[in-house]
Every structure is written in C-alpha cells, then in structure tokens.
Amino acid sequence: MFEVGDVVRFHSSTVGKPKYHLCVGYDEHGGPRLAFLFVNSETGYRGDCVFEDGEIPGLPESRTSESIVSFTNITRIGEDKLKLFKAEKVGKISGDVAGVLAAFARDTKVLTAPEKRFVVAALESLF
Numbered sequence: 001m002f003e004v005g006d007v008v009r010f011h012s013s014t015v016g017k018p019k020y021h022l023c024v025g026y027d028e029h030g031g032p033r034l035a036f037l038f039v040n041s042e043t044g045y046r047g048d049c050v051f052e053d054g055e056i057p058g059l060p061e062s063r064t065s066e067s068i069v070s071f072t073n074i075t076r077i078g079e080d081k082l083k084l085f086k087a088e089k090v091g092k093i094s095g096d097v098a099g100v101l102a103a104f105a106r107d108t109k110v111l112t113a114p115e116k117r118f119v120v121a122a123l124e125s126l127f
Contacts, residue, residue, distance in 0.1 A: 001079050002034055004122045005098060007058040007091035010082075020059055022069055022093065022101075028118035033076040035118070040068045047072035047110035049101055058091020069101060071108050074115055095127035102127075 002008055006023040021036035028035070041062030043050055049069045053059070056067045077085075093101075102123035105116060 001082065002087070002089060003092075005093045005126045006089045007039070007056060007093065008036065008087050009058070009090045010085040010087045012085075020090070021075060022056075024074070024119055024122040027074075027076045028114055033078045034082065035122075036075045036077065037119075038070045038073065038075060040070055041066060043068045045070065045072050045110075047108055049104040051097070051100075055097060056091065056093055058089075069104075071105060071119070072110050074111075074119070093126065098123045098126035 002023040004023060004025040008021050008023055009018045010021060012019045020039040022039055024035045024037060026035065027033045039056065039059065041064050043066065047070055049071065051067045051069070053061050053065050053067055059067050102120050105111065105119045105123060108116070111119060
C-alpha cells in the first residue's frame with residue numbers, strides 16, 4: 001500500500017479537511033498496521049522537526065511557510081482504515097530530507113527507545 005518515505009493525505013472528517021502524514025512503514029511489530037508521523041504547518045512541541053515549504057513534496061503551501069514533521073506521536077493505522085480515510089500518496093521525501101529526519105529522531109526525547117530504533121532504521125533505509 002504505502003512505503004517508507006511516502007507523503008500521504010488522509011481525509012479527516014473530524015476537522016473537515018485533509019491531513020498529511022509521513023509513512024515510516026509497517027509498525028515496529030512488523031504490521032499489520034502502517035506507522036505514520038504527522039505533518040503539520042505550525043510548530044510548538046519538542047518533537048517538531050521544521051522544514052521550509054517545498055522541502056517535503058506533495059504538501060500545500062502553509063500560512064507559516066513551514067512544514068513540521070511531528071515525532072510526538074506515531075500514528076498506527078490498518079489498511080482497512082486507510083481505505084476508509086481515502087488515504088492517497090501525494091509525494092515521497094528525498095534522501096536528504098530523510099537524513100535530517102533520522103538525525104532529529106536519534107536525538108529527540110519524545111520517542112521511546114524502541115520507537116526511536118524503528119523510526120531511525122526506517123528513515124535510514126532511504127539513504
């Protein structure tokens with residue numbers, strides 16, 4: 001369905017607009033759920049890795065001119081729910097962006113040790 005590095009848009013009925021996520025592959029237990037990092041346009045949390053608009057393909061321009069990949073919470077979703085959410089790939093990050101994210105993940109304090117190993121390994125697979 002989706003692969004590590006894919007930028008995925010979900011329709012959120014809760015907020016009535018699309019939300020964007022970065023796929024980091026099947027969860028740390030080997031599936032069946034896919035794991036995602038949330039992509040936002042506003043920062044404010046310790047787990048936020050900030051990029052300029054355009055560095056992450058497939059995202060619309062934001063009012064802050066920034067795209068934030070949040071490591072605060074890994075979202076795990078099964079393929080059946082992804083279909084329900086009308087999830088679709090809109091881009092794929094470059095090896096350079098994956099390198100920045102992997103370095104950030106190594107140092108962040110918001111992931112557990114197993115989550116950190118999982119996310120770093122997934123991102124390192126892209127470079």
